[in-house]
Amino acid sequence: MAAGPPRSSNRGRRAKACDSCSRRKIQCDAEVPQCNWCRHHDLACTYSRLVGKPNKKRNRKRNSQPDSVTRMEAILTQRLSQHDDDAQTEYLDSFHPHLRNVTSFTGIPLFSERGRAWIESRTGSCMTPRTLCSFGRQWHNPRRLYLDLDTAMNDKRPCELPPRATVERHAATYCSSFVCLVFPVLSKCLFSRTLCSAYQSHNSHSAASSRACVYSFLALISILRFEDGSTATMACESYVAAATSMIPQVMQDMTGDGLQTVVTMAIVYYFLGDLQSTGLFISIATRLIFALNAHSNPDYTTTPRCPSSSTSSHGSPTSSQLYDKSNLAHHLRDLFWTCYAIDKDLCIRTGQPSCLLDLHCDLTLPPDYSVMQSRHIQSPIIPGLGNNTVPMYPWDLRLSQLKSRAYDAxxxxxxxxxxxxxxxxxxxxxxxxxxxxxxxxxxxxxxxxxxxxxxxxxxxxxxxxxxxxxxxxxxxxxxxxxxxxxxxxxxxxxxxxxxxxxxxxxxxxxxxxxxxxxxxxxxxxxxxxxxxxxxxxxxxxxxxxxxxxxxxxxxxxxxxxxxxxxxxxxxxxxxxxxxxxxxxxxxxxxxxxxxxxxxxxxxxxxxx
Structure with missing residues (x-):
């Protein structure tokens, strides 16, 4: 049974290490709610063993300690109770722009002061400010109250990249999976160059974008749980922290690796339910998209393709031959469409304007996109999945364009x-x-x-x-x-x-x-x-x-x-x-x- 944090015994001794660290004979920092080792290895941080001889007094003290979940609830309650009801009401009013689409059919925002008064007038009761506030704070960023990401980012010990062969294996697995069609953020051919830069120039300032790109990819496959043995215990948040720490250099370099990094990070935070951070990475990606001309449609008939790609010797090339994921222009365009789809969905979810305005973008769809989209959805197994397979992207790009029109109109x-x-x-x-x-x-x-x-x-x-x-x-x-x-x-x-x-x-x-x-x-x-x-x-x-x-x-x-x-x-x-x-x-x-x-x-x- 999980117990509370480290505590002093009657003899003056202290259980300094959690159960996991104690078994491994390693130093434990005893952080709450998880120590560094347990947090990085996704383990329950427990203190269930005894120190010294048991006695009735110590048993009474141990039984009075809450279990791990109760301990976490206490932390959350403490953070939520830092403001009185008036402060919480003020917070809800300031949070209202993020919940503009959560309105009554009379146009009254349900979470506004006026909305709460309206609910009370119709029911004789109301949702307490505490209930509304605790939900409102967590809804667009459900992890902010309890995620110790700042601790991970301030950790003096850098997050080391795994062996290159391990990353290459994960990349091959990802590129051969169905999810790669939905989130086409990785080109196996181009990523090999990224790995060369990240691993051969590990201490080079110029390789920061490449390393950030690798860290963001590792964070993505960690949260999507591509479990082939080692990824099951990957520490997603340490990879997120490592990639985030390099964002200033990414913005300065303005490279394709940098764009891949921020788009991938937006996806990671989207899966974590942190829409606030997702929006921030989308805004950074927007500037990189314009700088790299990814908002323009590439000429699929003239842009150079990878030597392995070839057109038919009879007549014009097919749509699958026109598209080539190993082509940098096509890969950047995939990043644009992925960013566009998330941006428009985020706009509808939060009620905030989108970053990528349709007026400034060429919205020509990839070759035969509609046909390929329907074919992919109907077949869970994609035969011949490779560089020439036109992606699906999140949701449907035609629906994403309608979302954009709906918000504007x-x-x-x-x-x-x-x-x-x-x-x-x-x-x-x-x-x-x-x-x-x-x-x-x-x-x-x-x-x-x-x-x-x-x-x-x-x-x-x-x-x-x-x-x-x-x-x-x-x-x-x-x-x-x-x-x-x-x-x-x-x-x-x-x-x-x-x-x-x-x-x-x-x-x-x-x-x-x-x-x-x-x-x-x-x-x-x-x-x-x-x-x-x-x-x-x-x-x-x-x-x-x-x-x-x-x-x-x-x-x-x-x-x-x-x-x-x-x-x-x-x-x-x-x-x-x-x-x-x-x-x-x-x-x-x-x-x-x-x-x-x-x-x-x-x-x-x-x-x-």
């Missing part, structure tokens, strides 16, 4: 100046474009307009097709949610189009929760922080509607969805939990119970 400052008719016209235009995209997807993997309790699911459902469907339902919801601003401006005027948008948005939210329930078996455990965003936003939207219309005929069904939220959150696969993540999930679990509780109170109050 509905949620940008200019969009808030639109008249009611202009806003509804923008919604109709986007809805039409979205339907054209949906119909372009093969029927077997095409998202249904809605997903009900009896909607059949394809036997070939995959992680990628599930992510696209979740993204589709969320996109439908946010597009039609914007119509709520029409009622805010003219509450006395009932517009049939506005009500129709309300219903479409709510149906999309219900579809999100229902579909996720049946697709849990294909969700990989490293995507927890990415996936959980979808049910959270859907549940908050249903909660908002229930508070607004507690006597609506759909209320009973929506209340059941809200009540099922805690179970759904617990069922989403997640990689091996650290003590800190267990604690965060307790906060999330407590928060997930609030909408159902308040929804029931709203119904009771409306019924009198």
């Amino acid at each position: 509905l949620y940008s400052p200019m969009a808030h100046c639109k008249t009611q008719s202009e806003l509804l016209e923008s919604i109709r235009t986007l809805d039409k474009s979205l339907e054209q995209w949906r119909l372009s997807i093969p029927p077997d993997i095409r998202p249904t307009l809605t997903f009900g309790e009896t909607t059949p699911v394809s036997a070939d459902v995959s992680m990628q097709s599930s992510m696209i469907r979740l993204a589709y339902y969320h996109f439908v919801a946010i597009v039609h949610r914007a119509s709520g601003r029409c009622e805010t401006r003219s509450p006395e005027t009932h517009h049939e189009g506005v009500q129709s948008s309300f219903n479409i948005s709510l149906d999309a939210c219900r579809s999100t929760v229902r579909y996720l329930r049946v697709a849990l078996h294909v969700i990989t455990d490293d995507c927890f922080w990415i996936v959980i965003f979808y049910p959270i936003t859907a549940i908050l939207a249903l909660f908002s509607n229930m508070i607004s219309n507690p006597l609506d005929e759909s209320t009973a069904g929506d209340l059941e969805i809200l009540k099922s939220a805690p179970t759904l959150f617990r069922d989403i696969p997640i990689r091996k939990l650290t003590m800190a993540e267990l604690t965060h999930l307790k906060f999330l679990d407590a928060f997930s119970q609030e909408p159902a509780r308040l929804g029931e109170l709203a119904i009771q109050k409306a019924r009198g």
Whole structure:
């Protein structure tokens, strides 16, 4: 059983080393919540052995010590309680720009002071500032409260690169995997040059970008758990800290390795649920993209290709022959598209403007992208995967372009100046474009307009097709949610189009929760922080509607969805939990119970 941190015994002796360090006879720094060794090797840091002879008094002291999870909860509680309720309320108000898309259908931000007052007026109760604050702080950066990354970055002992042969083996594994098509941040051919620079010039100042590139790649495969023996115990955070420490030099060098570093780091933080850090790395990547001309579409017919790539001797080259991952221009373009997809999704999730403006970028898709995208999604095994295989990129690039248009047309400052008719016209235009995209997807993997309790699911459902469907339902919801601003401006005027948008948005939210329930078996455990965003936003939207219309005929069904939220959150696969993540999930679990509780109170109050 895990015990508390090192403690003094009655005889004056002290358990200076944790259990792991004691067994290995190494020095332990006794840091809380994990010592340096345990943190770097992803081990539970426990102090369960006894020092000296046991006696009743010492047993009483030991039994009074909390276990490791309780110890972590105490740390979090202490940090959360550093501010009183007034300070927490002030924090929520300042945090509001990051939660602009979490609004009621009347346009009132749920986490603002006005939103909390509105909830209380409709239910007779409220979410306490502590509950809101603990969730708000962790939602866009769930690890900041407990991640001792500063300790890792200030560690005087540098993080050493593993043997080059080990990195080369990981690179080969990554480049032959399906995930490399989704996140094409590595070119095996070009990466070999990076390794030469990183290992042959280890102490060279000019090799900083190359070493940062290697560290970021190691962090990525650590979090994606490419387990072939050694990667199972990789210390992701030490690699993250090492790569981050070199970012100033990366920005100064302006190289392809530097761009690969920051895009890869953005992906790492995205998987860790740290959207704040993701946005920062995306902003750095944007400047590098423009400096390296990666925002321009390469001429696939004239750019030089690797000698191993060859065109057909009969007629024009095919799309797979036009694309060559070993070509630097094509690789930089892959980094651009990866950055673009994450940037646009981040924009929709946080409500903040994107970094890569469409106006300044050539958005010509890779050769035959639509055909290759559908083919890859339908086939979990890609035959002949190599340098000439056109990637999929995160989600779907056509949907990413629609996300960009949606933010500009509905949620940008200019969009808030639109008249009611202009806003509804923008919604109709986007809805039409979205339907054209949906119909372009093969029927077997095409998202249904809605997903009900009896909607059949394809036997070939995959992680990628599930992510696209979740993204589709969320996109439908946010597009039609914007119509709520029409009622805010003219509450006395009932517009049939506005009500129709309300219903479409709510149906999309219900579809999100229902579909996720049946697709849990294909969700990989490293995507927890990415996936959980979808049910959270859907549940908050249903909660908002229930508070607004507690006597609506759909209320009973929506209340059941809200009540099922805690179970759904617990069922989403997640990689091996650290003590800190267990604690965060307790906060999330407590928060997930609030909408159902308040929804029931709203119904009771409306019924009198």
